[in-house]
């Protein structure tokens with residue numbers, strides 16, 4: 001199968017949906033002629049022009065709010081916010097408007113809106129460009145929350161997001177944009193709410209998203225050599241959340257560790273731990289463990305940053321200590 | 326203006342230029358990590374404005390903040406150490422290029438969020454007024470910030486409350502790749518002064534004397550309790566939006582346009598003026614630059630030799646101990 005980058009997979013998904021449906025358009029900062037702050041790929045702008053690839057001023061509330069206004073009146077906008085840290089600037093529109101509209105108005109309106117935003121981190125971007133804020137959005141009823149970890153998932157899930165009549169917060173990851181992976185030429189969609197089992201194992205269930213999936217997979221290979229077999233699961237979407245896959249994995253392994261880039265307190269790991277404690281308590285042969293960033297803003301210096309966000313070494317020792325090996 | 330002041334203006338601009346060139350070089354050699362946004366070409370703005378400020382006056386800065394910091398008295402070695410992520414840096418290596426602050430010098434912080442500093446500078450203005458301290462707060466921000474909600478919220482409230490704040494718009498004509506003409510029908514942002522009923526003007530941001538004079542008036546007014554002003558400095562950034570953007574900036578602006586602005590170099594212009602008017606000689610300037618260069622190399626050595634933080638230092642400092 002051909003291999004393309006995560007960034008190209010994102011562009012391809014949007015392009016295909018724009019080809020199919022005139023209602024789809026993109027709106028955000030530096031996405032036109034410049035081709036995106038990270039992508040350096042003006043393909044969409046070259047093909048669809050200013051009208052459907054709308055560069056905006058630095059006006060995040062307007063980006064989201066305009067997209068919402070357009071979405072409820074017949075368009076299907078794909079908005080982009082340059083960093084997930086900057087979603088905060090548009091928070092009223094996202095939390096009080098986008099998420100509430102359909103329900104609050106008695107189900108009388110469709111909200112076919114995607115907000116794409118990348119998570120940063122791992123490259124000295126410091127406190128305001130390195131956060132992983134997915135759990136904030138998962139906490140707000142009315143938003144679908146998607147977090148792909150591969151080019152294949154990025155394309156298939158984004159196409160589903162654009163097709164959805166519900167608002168979707170689509171978290172990409174700056175560290176993954178250049179990563180290549182197999183993506184079929186044929187069109188496909190990946191449904192929401194289906195976790196992906198990346199690797200089967202009997203000793204421990206490890207749940208991870210985005211970049212942490214790759215770190216955990218590398219650690220899994222090392223553990224294999226020590227005779228430890230971990231099962232690695234990427235939920236892919238946090239809302240809807242596929243708890244069945246995780247519960248049945250824990251039923252098999254008896255142990256759960258959740259690893260995420262976001263800081264530990266109130267991270268999505270807390271939710272997963274709570275679900276398993278509530279619904280899979282009898283399967284557990286040990287306490288549930290979480291590994292997240294320390295509860296501090298991400299510091300600038302390389303060694304401080306590396307210490308703060310779980311690295312492979314920390315994941316490795318968390319697992320070996322957990323298993324007492 | 327007396328010649329001492331004029332030479333100080335030149336020196337500040339030269340300090341910024343040399344620092345930024347060195348940082349660009351260090352970033353290219355990956356000695357400095359993370360994004361760095363250089364101020365080269367815009368030196369007259371920070372130098373001209375800050376020459377009117379006292380040490381206890383406040384500024385807020387932006388992602389493109391090194392120039393503001395130097396002009397407000399920031400020392401090369403502590404800045405450099407911060408860029409190297411060392412414990413001796415202004416923020417102990419926790420902030421980096423986009424987050425330099427020094428409260429003793431009234432530098433209330435560079436900012437990674439466009440517009441983040443606008444209400445903060447305004448709040449500093451409020452505090453000055455409430456504490457009745459005769460200080461002034463200056464808010465530096467880019468053209469890109471003018472279309473974010475915080476611009477309006479800040480200028481409106483500062484004007485109704487008559488706060489001692491000088492808003493300095495550094496209109497370098499692009500917000501990353503987006504040209505001002507694509508963001509605003511009215512491209513003279515200073516005209517918004519009338520919407521708030523405050524004073525304001527437009528100046529050639531490459532003319533340090535013009536910047537100095539305009540901000541002098543605004544700072545004096547603020548100090549006298551006559552309220553905020555909005556000064557727009559038209560200027561241009563020579564480098565990419567960030568180091569490492571490389572040639573991608575040719576996707577949104579032409580080489581010719583950049584070259585035309587390099588012709589209008591604020592430092593070259595000002596040097597010419599000073600020499601022509603016998604305020605300084607070329608030899609004196611050469612000597613000045615040599616000294617700056619020496620101080621810079623010492624700063625780099627200081628940064629290189631300074632200890633890196635211990636990883637566990639990451640955990641310290643979130644709250645003050647209570």
Ligand SMILES: Cc1ncc(C[n+]2csc(CCOP(=O)(O)OP(=O)(O)O)c2C)c(N)n1
Nearest residue numbers: 086389437438439467468469470499500501
């Ligand atoms: C609220 C917010 N939106 C977007 C960004 C990403 N970003 C950083 S700098 C920049 C351009 C800023 O342009 P301007 O204010 O004109 O300053 P300049 O870079 O030209 O000095 C953008 C879009 C950000 N940091 N914060």
Ligand SMILES: [Mg+2]
Nearest residue numbers: 467468499500
């Ligand atoms: Mg600008």
